[in-house]
Amino acid sequence: MAGLASEFRSRGWVAAHGPPEVTELPSGSDIKRTSNSNTNPSSRGLHSMMNPSTTSRLTAIQKHTTMAAADKSKPPYIPLAGCADDGWSKEDEATATCFCGAVQLAFPTQGPGLVDIFICNCTDCRKITASMFASNFTVADTHLKHLRGRDNLKTFSQSRTIASGNTMTNYFCSTCGTLMYRVGSAFPGQSILRIGTVDDFHLHETKLRPRVEQFTKDRVDWLCGVEGVKQVEGSAYT
Numbered sequence: 001m002a003g004l005a006s007e008f009r010s011r012g013w014v015a016a017h018g019p020p021e022v023t024e025l026p027s028g029s030d031i032k033r034t035s036n037s038n039t040n041p042s043s044r045g046l047h048s049m050m051n052p053s054t055t056s057r058l059t060a061i062q063k064h065t066t067m068a069a070a071d072k073s074k075p076p077y078i079p080l081a082g083c084a085d086d087g088w089s090k091e092d093e094a095t096a097t098c099f100c101g102a103v104q105l106a107f108p109t110q111g112p113g114l115v116d117i118f119i120c121n122c123t124d125c126r127k128i129t130a131s132m133f134a135s136n137f138t139v140a141d142t143h144l145k146h147l148r149g150r151d152n153l154k155t156f157s158q159s160r161t162i163a164s165g166n167t168m169t170n171y172f173c174s175t176c177g178t179l180m181y182r183v184g185s186a187f188p189g190q191s192i193l194r195i196g197t198v199d200d201f202h203l204h205e206t207k208l209r210p211r212v213e214q215f216t217k218d219r220v221d222w223l224c225g226v227e228g229v230k231q232v233e234g235s236a237y238t
């Protein structure tokens with residue numbers, strides 16, 4: 001552990017905990033070992049190694065150490081994921097942040113602002129997510145807040161691959177490329193956000209657990225459907 005603090009200093013990680021530096025964060029396992037011996041994950045181990053004059057540096061280390069030691073069993077569960085460290089989760093509202101942290105949204109975690117939660121296996125979703133399915137939740141625009149970075153969003157629209165023939169506009173962070181949400185011409189007044197961008201991972205398995213799985217006909221054959229949710233061969237919403 002003696003090397004950990006000096007490693008932080010030599011990299012200037014605390015002073016500029018921007019995107020490139022955070023990716024170099026030493027493996028969380030060392031940090032967790034220290035934290036697990038304390039009830040408070042702010043880590044007395046690190047404190048004892050630091051020069052008392054470096055208060056701001058210590059504060060930042062404590063903040064990141066707390067993130068790395070996030071306890072999955074105790075909501076909110078906000079692990080180190082991406083470069084932002086200011087995501088939050090409240091009783092009825094939470095944040096969604098892009099990978100680099102430039103764009104952050106706040107959305108409702110219950111109705112009427114939270115409209116639906118669904119998995120989509122359609123060919124369009126597979127291509128645009130660069131994955132095998134999209135995990136989405138629909139929010140009423142009246143309840144969606146752009147906390148920062150709205151002017152950093154870049155859009156791309158097309159209708160060719162949308163099953164309904166409607167136009168779908170995609171909103172990406174122009175810095176890191178994270179797809180934050182889609183807006184469909186068939187669904188005015190709503191935005192389709194991504195479960196994976198939600199900072200509180202506990203919500204992924206609770207309030208944002210999918211209710212519907214659609215386009216099962218396009219599902220890759222090495223995946224099974226989501227157990228216990230409505231399965232629809234084509235679109236569940238048209």
Ligand SMILES: [Zn+2]
Binds near residue numbers: 098099103174175177
């Ligand atoms: Zn970004």
Ligand SMILES: [Zn+2]
Binds near residue numbers: 134215
């Ligand atoms: Zn789809």
